[in-house]
Amino acid sequence: MSEPLPPDEERACLKLARETLEHYFKAGGVMRSPVKSGRLKEKRGAFVTLHVDGDLRGCIGYPLPVKPLDETIIEMALAAATQDPRFEPLRAHELKRLKIEISVLGLPEPVADPGLVRVGSHGIIVSKGFAKGLLLPQVPVEQGWDRETYLRHGCLKAGLPPEEWKNGAKLEVFTAQVFSE
Numbered sequence: 001m002s003e004p005l006p007p008d009e010e011r012a013c014l015k016l017a018r019e020t021l022e023h024y025f026k027a028g029g030v031m032r033s034p035v036k037s038g039r040l041k042e043k044r045g046a047f048v049t050l051h052v053d054g055d056l057r058g059c060i061g062y063p064l065p066v067k068p069l070d071e072t073i074i075e076m077a078l079a080a081a082t083q084d085p086r087f088e089p090l091r092a093h094e095l096k097r098l099k100i101e102i103s104v105l106g107l108p109e110p111v112a113d114p115g116l117v118r119v120g121s122h123g124i125i126v127s128k129g130f131a132k133g134l135l136l137p138q139v140p141v142e143q144g145w146d147r148e149t150y151l152r153h154g155c156l157k158a159g160l161p162p163e164e165w166k167n168g169a170k171l172e173v174f175t176a177q178v179f180s181e
Contacts, residue, residue: 005104009039010179016040016070017048017077017100018181024078025092035070044069045105045174047136048076052094058084063105063125063134063174073102101180103136108172114165119147122173126154126165133157137176 005013016033023031035041046069047061058080062072077100081090090098108125111117117124123137133154140150151171152162160169 003039004177005039005179010102010177012040013069013073013102013104014100014179014181016073017102018098020074020077021081021090021095021098024081025095030074030078033068033070033074035068040070041068043067044072045107046072046076047103047105047176048073048080049101049103049136049180050077050080050090051099051101052090052097054099057081057087057090057094057098059136060084061103061105063108065107069104099181101178103138103176103178106175108174111171111173114147114151114171117147117151117171117173119145119150121175123176124150124154125172125174126151126158126160126169127172128158128160128164128169131158131160133159136178137174138178 020031043065045062045064047059049059050057060079060083061076120141121137123135125134135154135157151165155162155164155169165171
């Protein structure tokens, strides 16, 4: 993983995500990033997760470093609020009850032995053919899953049978720096 973000840059990321959503609901459209330089301009994979009153309301991101982190946060905050197909779009009145979590990802690495997956430390990507599913490292901890349950849910997220991790599905792991409001 790239060098971890210090606490002030974590706060800057969370502020950027919140300002993005406030701008969207007040002015419409996408705001421009005020970030001019520094680590937030490095290309990094990241996910933005939204909770309202403790309930998941959206979670979308880029697993790979395709854009600078500030641009990824802006784009994924809006996508999590308006494009997660599992949920109705976020509404303006929910903003005051919204909690934002950001996961800045390390690069995925293939793992040949599923026994090497560390619950709570590793996010997983399970893939076979065109099917692919990703779970962030905090998910199994939040759900109280052991390693096998985590791998089964990774398969299900990919649209694969739950035991496909034993039958030739490709498994990758990644780390994440997770922080929230």
